[in-house]
């Protein structure tokens with residue numbers, strides 16, 4: 469099957485080529501015809517399946533077909549990063565169509581967003597809080613919305629956004645098309661979907677099982693050995709682009725600082741950072757300035773960075789679902805990936821639950837022989853000064869260390885199914 473079969477507008481076909489897509493993914497094959505027909509749609513699909521294009525392409529086609537008053541399409545997303553990512557893709561698609569899109573989220577000044585809305589915006593991609601805020605200020609009119617899209621609905625529920633979403637929905641015209649995407653279907657989302665959707669078509673694309681291309685490895689480790697093990701693995705295994713998850717914001721920041729101090733090109737992404745810093749960290753990880761990103765679960769979902777070779781759970785996630793989301797950041801785009809988990813004795817119950825829900829085995833790794841303090845002297849292959857990581861870290865040293873001698877290189881940028889990357893963010 470190819471995209472021509474959907475009879476999309478020429479501008480959209482050209483945009484799809486610009487993205488480097490040759491054939492629709494399964495969710496696109498199944499969703500696009502129904503959405504083009506104007507049907508309500510429930511897609512059970514994770515990020516990485518191509519769902520953004522599945523809802524943006526037919527929505528843009530609909531808006532191009534007939535003029536209307538702004539704002540005409542509203543996408544609600546749970547995180548600022550995801551809203552930004554969807555907007556980047558949308559801007560690639562709407563180029564030359566005369567339509568305009570905008571991401572709206574908190575943590576940055578309202579005035580820029582208000583000025584953009586005044587210039588005229590057809591497609592708003594918003595996080596719930598700031599959208600309601602602007603609506604209360606009278607800065608955004610939602611009475612002309614023709615299409616409502618809820619992306620990552622289950623994550624919105626986790627974040628406690630459902631009351632906000634209900635408030636937003638009350639501001640919309642009753643007659644509209646509704647599309648809901650969710651990786652899983654907890655009771656509350658089922659209820660919300662039933663309220664919002666009108667006779668929907670439902671499509672399920674492997675909603676909760678881990679991607680087959682990921683190898684899952686488990687290290688049983690004492691809390692005190694985790695950093696030594698991490699340094700050892702980063703030095704001894706060839707890790708191109710690595711996403712490390714910690715349980716707390718503070719730990720993410722501290723660990724990134726330790727890695728920088730040890731000579732790695734690392735940074736952190738966590739909720740204590742300003743929105744600008746968060747975006748800088750993510751952009752730096754995407755463009756290869758940093759080869760290691762230490763993050764909390766704000767990076768577990770939705771974030772699409774091509775070529776992540778390794779995900780390391782420095783701390784075991786709280787739920788099996790979070791494990792699937794975290795590890796789903798690797799093994800994308802037709803590449804293989806490695807998911808490494810450091811588990812202490814206290815994590816046994818969680819590990820058991822994760823193993824059961826994974827649908828494939830997790831290989832238990834022998835603990836490498838680590839010296840008390842892992843250092844290049846003990847491991848001649850390592851060229852970085854890992855011993856330094858254990859010294860106290862001066863404030864403000866968390867930044868790229870381009871000067872370190874031998875760094876893991878960034879993986880080749882491939883897109884889903886092994887195509888050269890669409891480089892959404894670069895083709896703006």
Ligand code: AMP
Pocket residue numbers: 488489490491492493496514515516517518519520521770772774883884885887890892
């Ligand atoms: P998403 O699930 O929307 O976050 O998309 C995951 C990744 O798949 C992104 O890097 C997209 O650019 C890419 N992608 C989406 N659709 C296609 C397609 N039809 N062919 C190749 N890559 C795609």
